[in-house]
Amino acid sequence: MDAHFTGIAEVLEVPSVAVVVDVMRAYTVAAWAFARGAEKIVLADSPAEALALKARHPDWVTLKDGPPAPGFDLVNSPGLLSSADLGGRTVVQKTTAGTVGALAVKDASLVLCAGFVVAEATARFLRARECAGVTFVVTGEDGRAEEDLACAQYIAGRATGAVTEPAEFLRRAAGSRAAAELGSGVREGAHPDDVAFCLELDRFPFAMVATWEDSLMVLRPCAVPSPADGAPV
Incomplete structure (x- = not known):
């Protein structure tokens, strides 16, 4: 597999397969939303779009970065979301970077959204699809x-079988600017344990696939079977 790493602004051509990564905290939060029962997550382009969707669908749950705000039900914190009851609900998520990244590659044939909490499931999904690039x-x-x-x-x-030891990657993430800001309370709308939640490797067994549905970017969980005993990982 040929892997290419890029920032959002550098996405100039539509990739065939894209994995959008936001560890702290959009796609850790998304994974927890599914774990707490959410049926799907709509990735909004702007706070205004999120609020407009909420106005049309009052039963949908809106979520954003930063402190609580009128019209939004939740904030973008895995620690705060981990006890929420989202059974059967649709969540509308708008964040500074994660949702922007997914929308930047919305025309790709396959879009996955990921963080450490779904890392292995995402890698297995890519292996199963035998993605060349x-x-x-x-x-x-x-x-x-x-x-x-x-x-x-x-x-x-992991998708190519070249990496087996996660410790150094988790260490880098733990030493990141985002981790420092979350740990020191600089970022609003956070829980004291958000960094720990974001670094919980392979907490969930599903990958997260985003598709274009009815003019909306919709994220859903996708179960990825564990490899059979004795199979290569």
């Missing part, structure tokens, strides 16, 4: 976010 969109800090790059490189390695 994959563009990893590093969403944070204009493509320089160390936590996102480390996660992208780890998934790429």
